[in-house]
Amino acid sequence: KFPTMKVPLPLVALLSAALLASAAPPTCYSRVLSLSKEITESFGELQAARAVDSCVQTLPRLYLDIHNYCVLAKLRDFVAYPGCDRVVEVNELKEKARSLYTILISYCRRDLVFLTDDCNALEIPISPPIEHS
Numbered sequence: 001k002f003p004t005m006k007v008p009l010p011l012v013a014l015l016s017a018a019l020l021a022s023a024a025p026p027t028c029y030s031r032v033l034s035l036s037k038e039i040t041e042s043f044g045e046l047q048a049a050r051a052v053d054s055c056v057q058t059l060p061r062l063y064l065d066i067h068n069y070c071v072l073a074k075l076r077d078f079v080a081y082p083g084c085d086r087v088v089e090v091n092e093l094k095e096k097a098r099s100l101y102t103i104l105i106s107y108c109r110r111d112l113v114f115l116t117d118d119c120n121a122l123e124i125p126i127s128p129p130i131e132h133s
Contacts, residue, residue, distance in 0.1 A: 028108035035100045036064040036071075039093065044097065046089050055084040062097070063122055068105070070119035075101040 020058050026034075043062035046052060076098050084090040104112065 028111040032066050032100060032103055032108055032112070035103070036066050039096050039100060040064050042093055046093065046108060052089070053084065053087045056090065058083055058089065061123055065104065066120060067115040068122055069114040069117040070080070070122050072101065072104060074122050
């Protein structure tokens with residue numbers, strides 16, 4: 001005989017719900033949100049790298065806000081930018097930007113709501129709030 005464990009039913013239900021929630025597929029919104037953050041962070045790291053080609057400094061800024069309608073033009077401009085084709089990291093970033101653009105205009109077209117069309121807001125990234133201790 002196997003020993004039986006008595007686990008309260010609410011605990012089993014809670015654990016089951018937690019497992020199901022983590023196994024849920026990403027939504028269109030969560031996918032574009034995470035990809036836009038990944039692209040923005042990668043661009044920042046590329047700009048900050050010292051051993052990178054000088055052409056990287058001439059690339060258009062790539063701060064992305066998927067709630068801003070101008071993000072579509074920003075992505076198109078970045079992907080079409082003719083410089084830095086010899087830099088592998090830039091080509092990888094352009095490929096991610098192309099993927100994000102495709103997801104935005106094809107797969108998530110009806111799922112997203114653009115809250116603004118302020119193109120200037122995409123030129124200057126918003127600094128995260130400073131936490132005081």
